[in-house]
Amino acid sequence: MAPTEHPLEMLVREIGRHAKLGEADRQAIRALPHRLRRLDAGSYLVRDGDEPKHCCLLIEGFAIHQKVTGKGARQILAVCIPGDAVDLQNMFLAVSDHSVQMLTKGLVADIQRSELQQLVTTNSAIAAGIMQMTLIESSIMREWVVNVGRRDARERIAHVLCEFAVRMDDRGIDGMDGFELPMTQEQLADTTGLTPVHVNRVLKGLEADGLIARRRRVIQFDDWRALQDVGDFSRRYLHINDQDVVGKAQGMRGI
Amino acid sequence: MAPTEHPLEMLVREIGRHAKLGEADRQAIRALPHRLRRLDAGSYLVRDGDEPKHCCLLIEGFAIHQKVTGKGARQILAVCIPGDAVDLQNMFLAVSDHSVQMLTKGLVADIQRSELQQLVTTNSAIAAGIMQMTLIESSIMREWVVNVGRRDARERIAHVLCEFAVRMDDRGIDGMDGFELPMTQEQLADTTGLTPVHVNRVLKGLEADGLIARRRRVIQFDDWRALQDVGDFSRRYLHINDQDVVGKAQGMRGI
DNA sequence: CGTAGTGTTGAGTCAAGTCAATGGTTGTGG
DNA sequence: CCACAACCATTGACTTGACTCAACACTACG
Secondary structure: OOOOOOOOHHHHHHHHHHOOOOHHHHHHHHOOOEEEEEEOOOOEEEOOOOOOOEEEEEEEOOEEEEEEOOOOOEEEEEEEOOOOEEOOOOOOOOOOOOEEEEOOOEEEEEEEHHHHHHHHHHOHHHHHHHHHHHHHHHHHHHHHHHHHHHOOHHHHHHHHHHHHHHHHHHOOOOOOOOEEOOOOHHHHHHHHOOOHHHHHHHHHHHHHOOOEEEEOOEEEEOOHHHHHHHHOOOHHHHOOOOOOOOOOOOOHHHO | OOOOOOOOHHHHHHHHHHOOOOHHHHHHHHOOOEEEEEEOOOOEEEOOOOOOOEEEEEEEOOEEEEEEOOOOOEEEEEEEOOOOEEOOOOOOOOOOOOEEEEOOOEEEEEEEHHHHHHHHHHOHHHHHHHHHHHHHHHHHHHHHHHHHHHOOHHHHHHHHHHHHHHHHHHOOOOOOOOEEOOOOHHHHHHHHOOOHHHHHHHHHHHHHOOOEEEEOOEEEEOOHHHHHHHHOOOHHHHOOOOOOOOOOOOOHHHO
């Protein structure tokens, strides 16, 4: 995207949205030793059972967290979008209980776990920011439990479409005109606990009802309000503007 | 339980299992101002939308985290057992995105959020311990997403039974001879994303197959190994002994 | 000893899954 | 530039696990 920008600037920005950082704090983040890697779609950042030695900042592209059951069924647990720190989850856990895989090709910055732990234990503003980021991840996961446990197929899919749109919009990744879903229908099925066949039918149903339009994987929201209603979606759980930090102006589709 | 013990000793113990604490750290935890409250079954510790001013340590009894959909369906997100710190989740989030309710009567210690935040920002050992505790909560929630998203009814129920048994055993709450499920079949249904009627049938099925025995809500494991297999259960995600802290001897049913 | 909350059971329905085939797109190498 | 291969999306026919509705039984407690 912005090749002239410091690779960790994205992390500075994200932590800064969750905690009040001084210039020294920002510099401390930028000073983290890191390594950039370009990755292909499908490559693993972390595998279930690994003892990861670094955390990754996702700079470009999309990634997912997933687990596989004993019978081989996959469940997607989270979708990471650019700016997400993959594996805050693993920062204080010795062995990873899930895998992280690139959904598309992309760019990541690997940061040594020990460096990040060090920074967090010595800088409480940064610690608070990171803590809050992990708590928001948890909040999203709670909503996913509800989505998968207590909503029917149509509701589930509408809900995840709304969630992605709002999160991407919040990061400034896509306009409100439409966004490209970075996953196949099969992956959407693994996100929602459904089968690919049924996902297909539900998407067609949403389209037939005029809630969305599709062209390949590009989804356009023809009736955002109705889609939110169908998906029982409220952005509250995303905790987007909860902050002592003054909320930036943002007016996603007038909500 | 042990009325002579300091009310926060349980918290000292739990944090101590996740981080190396010195005596000064332990004292700092014990010194947290707090208020004890006896609560009835069904009373709320936190309501969705609240801006909680304190975190609760659950000393006796059981509690649940839950959310309700727009259509009124309830999903239980987590079950808290004695020794759990309810609402670490909310410690750094302004407004709660879910409710916490007592499942049984019990005893809690309320600790001011600000006091706890203060402690965490000034004591990095305690911060690390608390961070790890919240990450383990997240890990459990990931497993719940998988459970509800990708397992069938029999697997789901076997899985949660295994999880409860192991967690309770780990806290020294019940023997391996049997444990009392602190919830109705309806609540178990809201935990697993099923209906009460179906939960009933599945429980009867597990009993008929000799995996468990039941007398009221007391569940006895007649074939622990088989139940784990049915539930696709592995205790790994509980991160019970992950620690630089020397793992305490514990041999839950020989696993 | 009645009442309310649970637990249990049966019969019928339906949302979502399964199986299987067909179409479309993209990319690649000859 | 075309043909093939691989992957993904779409569709239809059929099956099934879980839900719904409705009744009835048990237990605890006031």
